[in-house]
Amino acid sequence: MIDIRDISLSFGGNKALDGVTFSVEPGETLALIGPNGAGKSTVFNVISRFYRPSAGSVTFGDTDILKLQAHQIAALGIARTFQNIELFENATVLQNLLVGRSARTSSNWAREFFFAGSTRAGERQARRKVEEVLDLLDLQHLRSEIVRDLPYGARKNVELARAVCAEPTLLLLDEPASGLNPEEVADMAFWLQDIREELGITILMVEHNMGLVARLATRCIALASGRVLAHGSVAEVQADREVQKAYLGT
Ligand code: ADP
Ligand code: MG
Numbered sequence: 068m069i070d071i072r073d074i075s076l077s078f079g080g081n082k083a084l085d086g087v088t089f090s091v092e093p094g095e096t097l098a099l100i101g102p103n104g105a106g107k108s109t110v111f112n113v114i115s116r117f118y119r120p121s122a123g124s125v126t127f128g129d130t131d132i133l134k135l136q137a138h139q140i141a142a143l144g145i146a147r148t149f150q151n152i153e154l155f156e157n158a159t160v161l162q163n164l165l166v167g168r169s170a171r172t173s174s175n176w177a178r179e180f181f182f183a184g185s186t187r188a189g190e191r192q193a194r195r196k197v198e199e200v201l202d203l204l205d206l207q208h209l210r211s212e213i214v215r216d217l218p219y220g221a222r223k224n225v226e227l228a229r230a231v232c233a234e235p236t237l238l239l240l241d242e243p244a245s246g247l248n249p250e251e252v253a254d255m256a257f258w259l260q261d262i263r264e265e266l267g268i269t270i271l272m273v274e275h276n277m278g279l280v281a282r283l284a285t286r287c288i289a290l291a292s293g294r295v296l297a298h299g300s301v302a303e304v305q306a307d308r309e310v311q312k313a314y315l316g317t
Contacts (some may be wrong), residue, residue, distance in 0.1 A: 068093045068237055068269055069132075069145075074113055074123030075293075083109045084120065085293035091237065094265055098284035098301065100277075102314050105290040107273040108150055111239050115140050115147055127237070128237040141170040146235035150242050150273075156215040160206060160225050163214060164197045167229035179284045197232055203265065204228045204258050219250040224258065231262055238268050244276040256282055277305065289313070 070090045076083050084106045091097050099107050112118040116137040125132040127143060135143070146167075154163050176209060199209045206228055209221060217225065223243065230238060243259065244252045256279055262268050263283075274280050280287065280301055287304040289296045291313035297304045303309055 068127070069114065069271075070126045071110070071114070072124045072126075074110075074120040076109060076113065076118060076120045082293050084113070087123070087290070087293065087295055089288050089295060089298065091269060091271050093236075094267070095285045096259075096272060096283050097153065098280040098287045099271065099273045099290060100275070100280065100287060100304070100310075101296070103292035104292075105222055105313075106293040107290055108241055109293075110290070111147060111241055111271075111273065114145065114239060141233050141235075144171075144234070144236040145239065146170070146230040146233040146237075147239035148230050148243065150224050150245070152219075152226050154214050154226055157213060159211050159213055160217075160228075161197065161201075162304075163225060163229050164200060164232045165193060165285065167232035168193045168196055168234075171233040171235075176282065196234065200228050200231050203261055204231070205254075220247050220254075223247060223251075224255070227255075227258065227262075231266065231268070235268060238262070238270050240270060240272040240274070242273055242275065244274055244279050248266045252276060252279055255279070259283055277301075293301055 069093050072088050074084050074087050087110065099247050101107055101108065103142040109118060114132065116132065117137060127145065130143060132140065155166065201210055204224055204227065206224065209217065214225060227243065244255050247255060249271060259270065260283065263270060270283070284301050287301045287308045288298040288302050289307065296309045296313060
């Protein structure tokens with residue numbers, strides 16, 4: 068589905084990514100793990116075209132992603148969440164999801180959303196999708212709430228919903244469980260499972276909560292200092308000596 072080959076990227080003298088190669092297969096939930104500063108978010112920022120790598124290639128199906136602009140990535144079928152939640156704080160949950168939806172169908176989503184330039188049929192379809200996602204992620208009761216008034220855990224779920232509304236084939240999740248309490252992590256696990264099973268979305272997920280990773284991931288890749296240290300099943304990667312050393316910092 069997506070093929071990342073030999074990507075490197077430095078910030079000043081700091082090599083954030085140093086020849087990273089891996090691919091994501093359709094239908095899998097691939098976990099990207101590694102200590103802080105390993106380069107995990109940078110990989111996401113390369114895929115979503117926020118950062119340009121100094122070397123390497125990223126192909127999504129037959130498309131060379133590095134030739135595209137950031138705003139064209141959503142239309143291709145790739146959606147993401149952020150390590151720090153990024154939502155329209157002063158808008159309602161429903162409005163945020165409608166914006167998320169239009170990211171898929173228009174390169175100029177703001178015009179479509181705010182000036183209603185879309186067709187009636189397109190608008191009905193968008194509303195249907197948003198209702199489906201509100202149901203799937205148990206958000207109906209919060210639909211009219213202003214995002215900034217919601218507790219952190221709920222905002223995390225709204226951000227997930229916003230990304231799902233774009234109808235991605237590939238969903239990039241940057242630490243979906245960070246900051247959640249154990250009960251909220253359990254809910255998140257169910258929602259991610261539903262997204263995968265009911266919507267058939269392929270997931271690439273950065274996550275530190277190894278309980279969640281073990282439960283959801285079909286495969287795991289460990290990064291440290293901008294390099295792939297190990298890949299395989301979650302158990303194999305957790306048992307890897309190099310991975311353990313990277314976490315201990317020895
Ligand atoms: P992770 O998500 O695995 O914790 P990051 O991908 O955020 O790690 O960061 C990898 C390295 O790149 C770190 O050393 C970080 O400080 C550096 N880095 C990431 N983004 C930037 C940036 N915009 N400017 C400068 N350095 C950055
Ligand atoms: Mg990160």
